[in-house]
Amino acid sequence: MPTADNAFATALRLVLNLDPALREIVALSLQISLSAVALAALVALPLGAALALWRFPGRGAVIVVLNALMGLPPVVAGLTVYLLLSRAGPLGQFGLLFTPSAMVVAQVLLILPIIAALTRQQVEELHAEYREQLQSLGLSRLRRIPTLLWDARFGLMTVILAGFGRASAEVGAVMIVGGNIDGVTRVMTTAIVLETSKGNLPLALGLGLVLLALVTLINGAAYVVGETARRRLG
Amino acid sequence: MPKAGLILAALGLMGLSLNATAQSVGHITLASTTSTENSGLFDAIIPAFTEATGIEVRVVAVGTGQAFEIARRGDADALLVHDTRGEEQFVADGWASERADVMVNDFVVVGPDDDPAGIREAADVTEAFARIAEAQASFASRGDDSGTHRAELRLWESAGVEPDGAWYRELGSGMGPTLNTAAAMDAYVMADRATWVAFDNRQNLALLFEGDEALFNQYGSLLLDPGRHPHLKHDLAERWHRWLLSEEGQRAIAGFEVKGQQLFFPNASR
Numbered sequence: 001m002p003t004a005d006n007a008f009a010t011a012l013r014l015v016l017n018l019d020p021a022l023r024e025i026v027a028l029s030l031q032i033s034l035s036a037v038a039l040a041a042l043v044a045l046p047l048g049a050a051l052a053l054w055r056f057p058g059r060g061a062v063i064v065v066l067n068a069l070m071g072l073p074p075v076v077a078g079l080t081v082y083l084l085l086s087r088a089g090p091l092g093q094f095g096l097l098f099t100p101s102a103m104v105v106a107q108v109l110l111i112l113p114i115i116a117a118l119t120r121q122q123v124e125e126l127h128a129e130y131r132e133q134l135q136s137l138g139l140s141r142l143r144r145i146p147t148l149l150w151d152a153r154f155g156l157m158t159v160i161l162a163g164f165g166r167a168s169a170e171v172g173a174v175m176i177v178g179g180n181i182d183g184v185t186r187v188m189t190t191a192i193v194l195e196t197s198k199g200n201l202p203l204a205l206g207l208g209l210v211l212l213a214l215v216t217l218i219n220g221a222a223y224v225v226g227e228t229a230r231r232r233l234g
Numbered sequence: 235m236p237k238a239g240l241i242l243a244a245l246g247l248m249g250l251s252l253n254a255t256a257q258s259v260g261h262i263t264l265a266s267t268t269s270t271e272n273s274g275l276f277d278a279i280i281p282a283f284t285e286a287t288g289i290e291v292r293v294v295a296v297g298t299g300q301a302f303e304i305a306r307r308g309d310a311d312a313l314l315v316h317d318t319r320g321e322e323q324f325v326a327d328g329w330a331s332e333r334a335d336v337m338v339n340d341f342v343v344v345g346p347d348d349d350p351a352g353i354r355e356a357a358d359v360t361e362a363f364a365r366i367a368e369a370q371a372s373f374a375s376r377g378d379d380s381g382t383h384r385a386e387l388r389l390w391e392s393a394g395v396e397p398d399g400a401w402y403r404e405l406g407s408g409m410g411p412t413l414n415t416a417a418a419m420d421a422y423v424m425a426d427r428a429t430w431v432a433f434d435n436r437q438n439l440a441l442l443f444e445g446d447e448a449l450f451n452q453y454g455s456l457l458l459d460p461g462r463h464p465h466l467k468h469d470l471a472e473r474w475h476r477w478l479l480s481e482e483g484q485r486a487i488a489g490f491e492v493k494g495q496q497l498f499f500p501n502a503s504r
Binding site for chain 2: 086087088089092093095097098179180181182184194196197198199200201
């Protein structure tokens, strides 16, 4: 029986030995999830802000759908991307299936709705507060987007971290579109699934602890940066 | 849609930088089964092939049913699975041009050490299965249309049992997860020997029945038909196929051991 003890010991040994296979897996996990977060944020932040500012017929429906997509099951996202990128699918000629790029696409699909929906909500609240001021400056809606996003930046940092958390913790989608190929598309979460299926539970849990530590480290860094900036700006 | 174009371009760039690190002279994607991957066979034999040919082999380990589907969609260059009937059908349907025996291992029946159904005393595997059904002892089935699942269903059929009822649990999982679950609920389970020997979380499970010829598990390599998916790397895949059947490949398979035990027995007919 694996105990919490030997899982901790395994995790510690993995980290202290700087196991080269582990380093590769960690690096790939970070590369994929950070790329996915960056791409998703690039689209979702302006999209969410625009949704907060514009009024159009069917806006309510769009918001509901976006909120619902926050709960998109990773396996469904993975299967969708798999069918799109498969050679027999519409984007098959690019040969992206079973590559890290496919994993980025799947994760973008998962976290874009999260970032967009939460941005919409934050910006809408902020806009309600600043509306008169912005109106008196004569700013068009389009020009208000960067201003509002900048003013909401501390809240949006948390939104982006939520997206990163979802991306790095997810396994169902990257397993399907990446294929868990050793040295090519094996990331932390798929490695954990593989070790679990081998019955190597201490190693699986050890890898889980390493992943958790990594995510904590990134969140800690974001917190420190945010706090420093906040204090400096008074 | 300039925005969509931009996103695609950005994705392409990111993909390039990501894939560049993993690029080699040439690689093929091999769709194969969890039993071969989980036992560590590929880690043992692929380096020898890569050294001899410079071709990297990327393994996607799934159930046999899913492996066929991946190949049908044109997403794998090569196929190594264990469902002879399914493989022959695959050739007959025109998806593959050639099928060859590569190696065998065997299935074993494991279960709780105190053996409530008494299958240790069974004369053959059909009797063992019949005893499990009669005792209504918990049985964990893969239930995932894998080669192992298909073989298990054939054994129930020859035992004249319709596996049904609360004692028969279809898990819909790979071999490893099924063993984990069986260990947790003290159930009988049919496993391939390779995964069983390499499996660490046995708890109360023990090997109870083995050795019947009906438990013979044949692996076959398939050469995909270039007419179906011209974009696949058929020349590289053919070298892999030929290497598996060659003396060198067969020797590599025979040399693979886990815990001092040979798990796969090469049987290519040359």
